[in-house]
Structure formats: structure tokens, C-alpha cells
Amino acid sequence: MTPATDPDRVYTAALLIIGDEILSGRTQDANLAYLAKWLGVQGIRLKEVRVVADDHAAIGDAVNALRNAYDYLFTTGGIGPTHDDITVDAIAAALGVDVIVHPAARAILEKYYGDKLTDARLRMARVPDGAELIENPRTGAPGIRYGNVFIMAGVPAITQGMLAALDGQLPGGKPVLSRTVAAWTAESAVAATLGAVEKANPGTQIGSYPFWREGRTGANFVIRATDPALLSACAAALLTALTDAGLDPVDGEL
Amino acid sequence: MTPATDPDRVYTAALLIIGDEILSGRTQDANLAYLAKWLGVQGIRLKEVRVVADDHAAIGDAVNALRNAYDYLFTTGGIGPTHDDITVDAIAAALGVDVIVHPAARAILEKYYGDKLTDARLRMARVPDGAELIENPRTGAPGIRYGNVFIMAGVPAITQGMLAALDGQLPGGKPVLSRTVAAWTAESAVAATLGAVEKANPGTQIGSYPFWREGRTGANFVIRATDPALLSACAAALLTALTDAGLDPVDGEL
Numbered sequence: 001m002t003p004a005t006d007p008d009r010v011y012t013a014a015l016l017i018i019g020d021e022i023l024s025g026r027t028q029d030a031n032l033a034y035l036a037k038w039l040g041v042q043g044i045r046l047k048e049v050r051v052v053a054d055d056h057a058a059i060g061d062a063v064n065a066l067r068n069a070y071d072y073l074f075t076t077g078g079i080g081p082t083h084d085d086i087t088v089d090a091i092a093a094a095l096g097v098d099v100i101v102h103p104a105a106r107a108i109l110e111k112y113y114g115d116k117l118t119d120a121r122l123r124m125a126r127v128p129d130g131a132e133l134i135e136n137p138r139t140g141a142p143g144i145r146y147g148n149v150f151i152m153a154g155v156p157a158i159t160q161g162m163l164a165a166l167d168g169q170l171p172g173g174k175p176v177l178s179r180t181v182a183a184w185t186a187e188s189a190v191a192a193t194l195g196a197v198e199k200a201n202p203g204t205q206i207g208s209y210p211f212w213r214e215g216r217t218g219a220n221f222v223i224r225a226t227d228p229a230l231l232s233a234c235a236a237a238l239l240t241a242l243t244d245a246g247l248d249p250v251d252g253e254l
Numbered sequence: 255m256t257p258a259t260d261p262d263r264v265y266t267a268a269l270l271i272i273g274d275e276i277l278s279g280r281t282q283d284a285n286l287a288y289l290a291k292w293l294g295v296q297g298i299r300l301k302e303v304r305v306v307a308d309d310h311a312a313i314g315d316a317v318n319a320l321r322n323a324y325d326y327l328f329t330t331g332g333i334g335p336t337h338d339d340i341t342v343d344a345i346a347a348a349l350g351v352d353v354i355v356h357p358a359a360r361a362i363l364e365k366y367y368g369d370k371l372t373d374a375r376l377r378m379a380r381v382p383d384g385a386e387l388i389e390n391p392r393t394g395a396p397g398i399r400y401g402n403v404f405i406m407a408g409v410p411a412i413t414q415g416m417l418a419a420l421d422g423q424l425p426g427g428k429p430v431l432s433r434t435v436a437a438w439t440a441e442s443a444v445a446a447t448l449g450a451v452e453k454a455n456p457g458t459q460i461g462s463y464p465f466w467r468e469g470r471t472g473a474n475f476v477i478r479a480t481d482p483a484l485l486s487a488c489a490a491a492l493l494t495a496l497t498d499a500g501l502d503p504v505d506g507e508l
Binding site for chain 2: 017020021022023024025026027028029032033034035036037040045046047048049050051052053054058080081082083084118119120121123124155157176178187188189191192194195198205206207208209210211212222224
């Protein structure tokens with residue numbers, strides 16, 4: 001179940017992406033990056049992502065591993081009306097509960113489809129017994145919450161609407177803040193500098209991300225910390241150290 | 255170790271994406287879809303993907319779980335010259351072997367960097383003891399192969415070069431073929447049709463992927479099979495069934 005709010009606690013989350021279309025390379029996932037940023041704003045850290053096929057056992061095993069290892073588990077994909085949408089059944093089996101038609105979900109679909117509410121469409125009102133609904137402002141068919149498991153759509157616009165409905169509702173801790181410093185240099189030329197600055201600034205982490213552009217080599221150095229004062233101090237120290245190394249660093253991203 | 259070739263065997267692979275920049279949402283992964291398609295051509299099926307942070311234990315646990323569960327494991331990320339590049343150390347620890355400087359990798363870096371081969375750059379010649387190298391046609395620093403584990407770069411252009419060097423080298427089975435049929439319809443309106451056609455065509459799978467465009471609702475139906483005759487028969491049956499349902503289906507993607 002959802003942990004109580006504690007500002008000094010680190011709240012963690014995992015994402016399970018369900019779908020053959022991602023694993024075949026046909027569809028480029030767009031939910032990971034969006035959810036990661038949304039979680040960041042809530043003060044929750046995305047620690048692990050898994051992608052599995054539309055396969056009962058694979059979904060169930062991943063759900064049980066991830067819901068026990070992290071504070072929150074989000075899933076995307078496989079909750080539509082067609083035969084390949086098996087997420088609800090697989091998760092209910094993993095949770096050890098039955099699948100029922102949720103009365104409020106049925107009412108939403110009746111309102112949305114009117115007299116065109118077929119059996120296939122009614123599949124979208126099926127939930128693990130004991131679940132609550134997550135509002136879907138876009139296409140009606142709701143998302144599903146069961147304890148710390150949040151079952152969401154695969155279509156990014158729908159998922160984003162469901163996340164908007166959860167905005168500010170989930171207990172979280174201090175957001176991880178980030179700031180980027182950059183320079184036109186091979187990262188290997190400043191590797192020792194980066195390591196030394198990180199070591200001299202406890203409570204911060206520096207990630208180094210090289211790029212090749214306009215025929216030149218550059219790197220963005222992303223500093224992360226939960227304390228804004230530590231973040232600023234580390235950024236200032238890194239700018240100074242890169243300048244001392246003979247570079248002309250930028251306070252921002254290249 | 256690599257399995258022997260057997261055309262009737264299903265060869266499986268997993269991908270482990272390593273990097274805080276993916277989990278923070280800063281960087282959109284581009285390796286999953288590329289690797290998935292590349293594996294498809296080799297007759298190898300991507301069955302699972304995980305994304306973990308730049309964290310020794312998380313990397314090691316995932317590597318051991320995935321290399322034992324699938325025929326091949328590919329990793330991307332964390333093999334550069336900076337302090338946050340810990341993939342080689344974490345994987346060697348997971349494999350229970352030491353990290354050594356590979357003589358051939360050192361020679362490649364000496365040729366690439368000349369007298370600018372610093373200690374930081376020499377980090378890119380470190381491999382788990384017993385590993386082979388994978389050619390990197392772009393930036394010199396090689397990828398690494400240890401048994402069924404393939405350790406690759408995070409930067410997509412570099413990873414793609416390494417995969418090109420492996421083209422046709424890995425035993426695989428029959429590629430999964432796919433064909434798309436589409437219609438301007440809500441997928442929920444044809445859900446029963448899709449399920450019935452799949453059931454009547456054993457050896458095929460139909461995935462349904464809805465979209466909203468130009469103010470209209472449509473869906474692509476992706477049929478997958480290893481047998482080209484079964485694929486064609488299923489596509490023909492689906493086109494007929496959708497036409498019988500009063501739609502004007504397209505033999506292709508919308």
C-alpha cells in the first residue's frame with residue numbers, strides 16, 4: 001500500500017512496459033521518459049524499467065518482483081478491448097484475486113458508448129477485485145489502481161491524461177534537482193576533473209554525456225542533488241575546474 | 255556460451271539498458287527499437303528489456319538474471335572513460351572474474367589516441383578477464399563479448415556500428431515475419447473479428463494498435479508468423495472478415 005509521506009525518505013518507483021510492439025521495434029516507447037519526468041516532480045525516483053511481451057507469466061512475474069521491490073509500480077499497455085489485451089487478467093492472477101466488472105467503470109463506459117457498449121468494450125471495465133479507478137479524461141476507459149500498482153494505457157496521450165489525474169496525489173520525498181554544465185571537449189580529456197569535483201562535493205552526482213556535432217566533440221555534465229545549495233556549489237566548482245583545465249565551459253546545456 | 259544453430263529452435267535475447275540519464279527522462283533511449291529490428295533480421299527474438307541505474311548491484315543482479323534466462327544478453331551504456339562508467343566492473347563482478355586491460359584493446363586505443371592515451375582513456379581497454387572485443391568502427395574504443403553477454407556503448411551511433419560488426423555472426427532461427435492490415439475503425443468495434451481470425455489461423459498472432467488522427471479513429475492490425483504462407487493466409491482472412499464487417503480495410507499500414 002502507499003507509504004506515508006516523509007520528506008527525508010527516498011520514494012522509489014518502477015515501470016513495467018507491456019507489449020510485443022515495443023519488443024519488436026515497431027513502436028518507439030514514449031511513456032518511459034514522460035513518466036520519469038512526472039515522477040521527478042512528485043519527488044519519486046524511477047529506479048527500474050522492464051519491458052515484457054504480451055505473455056501472462058512474463059507479466060505476472062515482473063509485476064510481483066517490482067511491486068515488492070519499490071514503493072510504486074506503474075504499468076503501461078494491454079488494457080484495451082481486443083484479444084491481445086491481457087494485462088488485467090495477468091495482474092489479477094499475480095495478485096491472487098479475481099477479475100470483476102467494476103460498477104463505476106461500467107457506468108463510465110455506458111455514458112461514453114451509449115447503446116454501442118458491446119462485450120468487447122465492456123472488457124475495459126474489468127479490474128482486479130478490490131481495485132480503484134484512475135480517471136481517463138481522453139477516451140473514457142479508466143486506468144486502474146490496486147494498492148501500489150497503477151495500471152495505465154499504452155497510448156501516450158491517454159497515459160499522460162491518467163498521470164495528470166494523479167498529480168500531487170502520491171506521497172513523495174525531495175525531488176532530485178539537476179543542473180547542466182557543458183564544454184566542447186572529449187569527456188575523456190576531463191575525466192579526472194569530473195571525478196575529483198564529484199568526490200569533493202558529497203551529496204552530488206555528476207553524469208557525463210558525450211556528443212558529436214558540427215564536426216566537433218562535446219559533453220554535457222549533468223549534476224544531480226536534492227539540496228539546491230549543494231547543487232549550486234558543485235556547479236560552481238565544476239565551472240571553475242573546467243576553466244582551470246583550459247576550457248571555456250558553458251553554464252547550461254550544449 | 256553461444257548455442258549451436260538450429261532452424262527450428264527459437265533463439266531469445268534480452269537487453270539491459272544502463273544509465274541514470276534514461277531513468278531520469280533526460281535522454282530518450284534509441285537503442286531498444288534499433289536492436290529489436292536488428293535481432294529480428296538475425297532470427298533472434300527480443301523477449302525482455304530492463305533499464306537500471308548506474309549502480310553496481312543493480313547492474314550485476316540484472317546481468318546474472320538475464321544472461322541465464324535468455325540465449326543472448328546485450329547491454330548498452332556505461333563503458334566510457336569517466337567515473338560514472340561502471341558497467342565493466344559491475345559485470346566482471348557479476349561474472350566472478352577480474353578486470354584486466356585487454357592487449358588488443360590497448361593497441362586500438364594507442365593507435366586512435368597516439369601520445370594522448372591518458373589513464374582515463376585507457377579505462378576503455380578494461381574488460382572482464384576472458385572477454386573478446388567487438389569492433390567499434392566509429393570511435394575506436396571496442397565493445398566487449400563475454401560468452402553470451404555483449405557489452406555495448408550507450409551512444410546509438412556507436413552501438414549501431416558495433417551491431418554492424420556482429421551482423422550474421424550469431425546463430426539464430428527463423429525470423430518472425432510481419433504484415434499489417436488497417437482500417438478506419440475503433441478497434442473495439444472489430445475486437446471479436448480479430449480474435450476469431452487469430453483463432454482460425456494457428457501459428458499466427460494479431461496485435462491491434464489503435465490511433466487517433468485527422469479527427470478520426472483507426473487501428474493497425476499487425477500479423478506475425480514465422481511461416482510466410484500462414485502469414486499470407488491470415489492477412490487474406492482478416493481483410494475478408496473486415497470487409498464482411500462493413501469496413502474498407504487497407505492491405506498495409508495506416
